Amino acid sequence: WAVGRVEIKRKNPQASLVPLTRALSLAIELDNQEAKANILNAIGVAYKRLHKPEDALRYYRESLKIKRERADTRGLAASLSEVAQVEAQLGQKAEALASYQEALKLRREIGDSQGVGNTLIDLGAFYQNRGQYDEALKLYKESLQLQVEVGNENYVALCLSNIGNIYLSKGQYEDARTYFERALQLSEKSKIPADIATAVYDLADIATKMGQYDQALAGYMRSIELWRGADDRRGVAIASYGMGTLFEYQGRYEAALDAKEEALKIFQQIEDRSFWLVEILSGRANTLALVGRFDEAKKDLETALDLAQKQQNSPLVAQILNFQGDLRYYEGDYTSARRLYDQAFQTASRSGARQLTLVSKMNLAKVAIRDGHARAALNSLDAVAKDAHSLGLKYVSIECAIHRGDALAQLRDYARARQNLETAVQKSENLGARALLVRAHYVLAKVFFSTRNATEASFHSKEALRLLEEIRKELRSDTLLQREDLKPIAKRILSSSKPSVWP
Incomplete structure (x- = not known):
């Protein structure tokens, strides 16, 4: 049994199975129920590390049954937490929640502060993954207090990261950044690569949402390197997905697809x-x-x-x-x-x-603009633009400005339309958001055409055409040109003709 546990700690779960199986046979032969339960649990851990959740759950539950019969409260609570994690991974929501709640109840009863804190983290993650952010936040903050009290800095960092992610999901980005930075400081102090990777990834995610793309890309790449070093394929997949989203915002669609497909492939392989x-x-x-x-x-x-x-x-x-x-x-x-x-x-x-x-x-x-309801759309977009700016959501803010320009043009308020769209062009260029830039140039060309400024209309139409062609060539496919919102520009690419009249 000891040899098997060492192999698991060495991150070699496959090698642990032979000694653990032998130990299990001996425990059964000697009718040592305590040892049998512990070995079954260890085999469950090995299969979990091998990304075989169904096998892991089977061994965990066998261990759990013995611990119930022996009234081993501490061991029972630990096994319940393991069972709940795998049940959640397999999508068994009701079973996972019941297991977590029982584990938490038992750990409170025996006064296991560290165990209570750890279970609160797991239960918080359960609620977070279902979008129940307020409930998750409450549990994470309770765990944070307990982790501080017992002096477990690694788990303090984990709680800080989890709280930051809740604030991220709720749109409270500065609060999220504060917690992520605190988590990174503690993680770097502990020098645990996987923990550092989590904190670096979290900050990269914030940077992406706030339009700091160079900083975000560096963070994603560092987190991938750290997670690979820790042999954490799940972490690698999550960071690869984040990087794919960043590429998507930049209009680098082939790179985005590659990154996201790699992430999906890993998750399917590990059966998460x-x-x-x-x-x-x-x-x-x-x-x-x-x-x-x-x-x-x-x-x-x-x-x-x-x-x-x-x-x-x-x-x-x-x-x-x-x-x-x-x-x-x-x-x-x-x-x-x-x-x-x-x-x-x-x-x-x-x-x-x-x-x-x-x-x-x-x-x-x-959609309202497409339906000819520009004035109603404009009122809504004004409110969105204000909130997006206050939250620091640069991509959303620019996209909103483009739609506002479109609505104002429909209302023949060309001066304000031009102002919104020229701002959108400048900010899209600064952000490196080529897809937004295509749209901004295109709508601006329509505005100049409507105001009989042929020179500016021609310039912006050519810029829209050039950028779209650049994206298409990188993608190495014409499927992009099938989009209805791009067809007016796409026609010029497909015909290789110069734009003269804008719809």
Whole structure:
């Protein structure tokens, strides 16, 4: 048994199985129930590390049964926590919650402060992965207090990171950054690569949302390197997905797809069915929709939505509904897009996810502009722009400015339209957001055409054309040009003609 445990600690779970199996046979022969329970639990740990959750759960439950019979409260609580983690990974929500709650109850009864703190973290993650942020935040803060009291700095750092992620999800970005920076300081002090990787990744995620792309990319790459060094494939996948999202914002769609596909492949290989699998599956599908691969995207988004609904994760459901709305918008099915955006807005509003609420509201406004309701859309976009700016959401803020310019142009308020769009062009260039830049130049060209400024109209139309062609060539596919919102520009690429009249 001791040899098997050493192999597990050496991160060699496969090698641990032979000595552990021999030890199990001996324990059965000697009818040593305590040893049998401990060995079964160790085998469960080995299979968990081998990314075989069904096998892990089977051995954990056998160990759990013996510990119940022996009234081993401390051991029972520890096994329940292990069981709950695997049940959650396998999508067994009700069973996982019951296991966590029983483990927490037992640890409180025996006065195990460290155990209580650790279980609170696990239970907080359970609620976080289902979008129940307030409940998760309460549990994380209680655990933080206990971890400080017992002097466990590694778990203090973990609590700080988890609290930061809750604030990130709630749109409180400066609060999130503060907690992430504190977590990084403690993690670097402990010199544990996996913990450092988590903190670095968290800060990269904040940087992405706030438009600090160079800083974000450096953070993602460092976290991948650290997680690889720690042999943490799950961490590598999560960082790869984050990097893919960053590439998507930059209009680097082929790189985005590569990164997200690598992340999805890893999660499927390790049989992780948690929140992250759904996030990655839907995020990859969104990139597929962006590049015009609609049928593939549609299928994956339907699968992801079903999984998110089963997990009862309202923010994730809202995000996927927005992705589905975008897909319909790119297809030119504006009625379906409006319906999906409205569902996303209602779901996001109830969940308290501020960024998702703003994005849903902006999406409804862009459909309203297509429907000829520019004035109503403009009122909504003014509110979105204000909130996006206050939260530091640069990408959303620029996208909102482009839609405002479009709405103002429809209302023939060309001076204000031009002001919004020229600002959007400048900020898109500074951010390196090429997809936004294409749209901003295109709408600005329409404004100049409407005001009979042929020189400026020609300049901006050519810039839109050049940038779209640049993105298309990098993607090495014409599927991008099937998007309805890009077709007016795409026609010039496909015909190789100079734009003369803008719709």
